[in-house]
Amino acid sequence: MEGNHEPMPDDGALVKAVLQAFAPEGALAQADPGYLERAPQTELAREIARAIEARRPIVAEAGTGVGKTFAYLVPALLGEGRVLVSTATKSLQDQLFLRDLPHVRDALQVPVQLALLKGRGSYLCLHRLELARRSAALPDRWAVRTLAKIEQWSQATRSGDLAELDGLDDRSPVIPLVTSTRDNCLGSECPSYRSCHVMKARRDALAADVVVVNHHLFFADLALRETGVAELLPSVDAVIFDEAHQLAEAGVQFLGNTLATGQVLDFTRDLLAAGLQHARGLAPWAEVAGGCDRAARDLRLAAAGALREVRGIVKLRWQERAGRPEFQQALQGLGESARAAVQALKTVSEIAPDFPKLQERAEQLARKTGTFAADAALGRVRWIDVGPQQARLVESPLDIRDAMREQLAGAPKAWVFTSATLGEDERLRWFTEPTGLDEAQTLRVGSPFDYAQHARVYVPRVFPRPNEPGHPGAVAQLAARLTAALGGRTFVLTTTLRALQHIGGELHDLLQSQPRPIQVLVQGTAPKRQLMQQFLAEPRSVLVGSQSFWEGIDVPGEALQCVVIDKLPFPPPNDPLVEARVKRLEGEGRSAFNDYFVPEAAVALKQGAGRLIRTESDRGLLVVCDPRLVTMGYGRRLLAALPPMGRLGTEAEALDWLAELAEVPV
CATH class of the missing domain: 1.20.120 (Four Helix Bundle (Hemerythrin (Met), subunit A))
Structure with a gap:
């Protein structure tokens, strides 16, 4: 697909430079022999460049495969000002800082200085390491070994970022002993203050042209003025939020x-x-x-x-x-x-x-x-x-509206919010309302993938309703038949931990009785990273996961070709935060179901379905075990939120499609 590289008459120098970078003979193509120009990517990059030049906000939804990371990095690096980039997790921070940013910087040949800034809990505290060495009562021999490993690494590390340590479990009881918190940090009174890794990271960030943070750190700083972001914000010309769909919930956690x-x-x-x-x-x-x-x-x-x-x-x-x-x-x-x-x-x-x-x-x-x-x-x-x-x-x-409006009212700068999933309508109201961005420019750029040819969706019409006691068992039985037909390569995504245990247990019993047993991996039985490694290592496997597996998981190719969702992911109505939001909407004379529950379900459903097709050649089947999707009026809205997959009407058709996929060797 060819992009439109012609600037408009009123476009400035940045837009022209960005379009040239994405051109067939541009900087990206010269740096990467496999580069393919994509019209959606070029369109997204052009609109972000215009927002940066005009120093205004833009909210952009970019479907899977658009290449949104390069679409915002190119204008960010070609612009003249300083840039703050925030993403959802520390692992995404590392990917951006270690892989994507250096690649784009080198392709564009721009002399920008990069920095990575995380919360203090990500960095080794030399003072607390010394205290732990002398006085810590460690719970077991594994903890003793972990402390010894950290001590050895501490002699060589320059950044002090614990992510450098391979195999360090995030849940290790040693980590709180060797990192500081806002409460226990001694600041300038600390005997190790001069060599403090946290302070070095902040100094590097203040001196850099592009700084990568995460959403939690951004809002922790708005609340506490303690992490270093507050010093950065006044000096940057553009703030970019990647994976922006997680922004509101991250903010709510820290602003209370x-x-x-x-x-x-x-x-x-x-x-x-x-x-x-x-x-x-x-x-x-x-x-x-x-x-x-x-x-x-x-x-x-x-x-x-x-x-x-x-x-x-x-x-x-x-x-x-x-x-x-x-x-x-x-x-x-x-x-x-x-x-x-x-x-x-x-x-x-x-x-x-x-x-x-x-x-x-x-x-x-x-x-x-x-x-x-x-x-x-x-x-x-x-x-x-x-x-x-x-x-x-x-x-x-109840939301981050006031906090974000306060930020946007400050010195003029560009604010870029982008994700693969930001709403179900053109105005992206699911995202813009709770973030106070009602007046921002919105843009929806569709995926370049051929979903109609490569993907199918099946919703069983005759099936227990989600509130009926037989529903989890029926999900497990259907998932077992589908998994057996494909020979593994399946995700089962549940909306609750209770359903996770029920479906995971029954699925294990059903698939172990197969002539060729299929391995069942269940969230909670091992760390998330280990489960994913096992899933990728053994094609004849099915992974059963709840909330943390609905997004941020990237399994391209034939390794994952079937995603089963147990029911429509409506917010739990008895959650106190949900109740308060419903009460506010009803107080405004609005329909909580139409204006809150359905949009929330649509976004979550898009996230879960997004695990299926990750590259242009991927093929797969999405199964939603909730007949309401095809029998209730609001089901049309939810189906419309999904990528344009081909519809299957019967289980036999679904099994035939999987049999076709199974013919491709893994």
């Missing part, structure tokens, strides 16, 4: 208040260690720390209430606990314990730099208990997350 019992227990441990090391006998440290410890555990018990065994995270409405005397007493007790810690720390504040920092933490805990003891602020919602080890009290805004 959180009081976690785990946070209190961390404080208690640090308080006791510092007190006994630097000021033994000068305050009743064991008594003060013990009071905070008991108060945290009492609050967790009061938050859990009748819940005994909690496996995942259970989200409770604030009203379910807040009115109970034991909950109020636990909250009050934690406030009193925190204030007692403040008084003890005041007496030793001059002895060591640890103590003023600990006093700040105790004061903050006392303030937060006071916040949650009072009524929630207007326009905010509260809930309680209860997990196996801790409870979190959360107060959150």
